[in-house]
Amino acid sequence: MKxxxxxxxxxxxxxxxxxxxxxxxxxxxxELAKNINxxxxxxxxxxxxxxxxxxxxxTETIAKNNQSMIVSNHEIATYYNxxxxxxxxxxxxGSWQFDFGIVHVVIAIHSSSFPxxxxxxxxxxxxxxxxxxxxxxxxxxxxxxxxKLIPEVIGKIDxxxxxxxxxxxxxxxxxxxxxxxVQCENVLGVHFDTFGFIKIDKQEAxxxxxxxxxxxxxxxxxxxxxx
Ligand code: NI
Ligand code: MN
Numbered sequence: 001m002k003x004x005x006x007x008x009x010x011x012x013x014x015x016x017x018x019x020x021x022x023x024x025x026x027x028x029x030x031e032l033a034k035n036i037n038x039x040x041x042x043x044x045x046x047x048x049x050x051x052x053x054x055x056x057x058x059t060e061t062i063a064k065n066n067q068s069m070i071v072s073n074h075e076i077a078t079y080y081n082x083x084x085x086x087x088x089x090x091x092x093x094g095s096w097q098f099d100f101g102i103v104h105v106v107i108a109i110h111s112s113s114f115p116x117x118x119x120x121x122x123x124x125x126x127x128x129x130x131x132x133x134x135x136x137x138x139x140x141x142x143x144x145x146x147x148k149l150i151p152e153v154i155g156k157i158d159x160x161x162x163x164x165x166x167x168x169x170x171x172x173x174x175x176x177x178x179x180x181x182v183q184c185e186n187v188l189g190v191h192f193d194t195f196g197f198i199k200i201d202k203q204e205a206x207x208x209x210x211x212x213x214x215x216x217x218x219x220x221x222x223x224x225x226x227x
Pocket of ligand 2 (some may be wrong): 009
């Protein structure tokens, strides 16, 4: 599969058999992603880790353009379902076999109100199990021992997509520990540099991972890795 960085915490997963999965679309208000036109984005599915504006902003536009299925926790799925979108609600420890592969919902520790303050359930992370590979998308989260259960219960993680920007989520030091907990050396860093509180020194972050015998990838906008 191909994992493309669309800025902030937004990623696009393209499977070898042609499914497009967008996670946490926040593009149109992201100054660093201004070269992406959200009307160009193809999405069979939109996965949302929580209801904060920097994760859901472009959900409706993309879902309207593509008749995408929106997958999230029960409360967020219900919110979009009432607005007429196709949705699938899940909650932590739940797994579901989709047509592109299996998705496991895992715990994230954060908050999850919608931009208007209404209740957005509990934040979650996802493990995508596609084409015999597993990609862990942590979402916005604190460091938690629960991460240790992921490789134990779900299986080996091939890529961990972790926030590294600190302030709202784990920073570099905790992300290294999170990678250790999920037993994965390959990390794609997200949720950094977009706004003031989460600006980081990228080279320093890469060095810190290297010193811990882990490999941090930081992608330029629209760049991708193949898994
Ligand atoms: Ni958040
Ligand atoms: Mn966020």
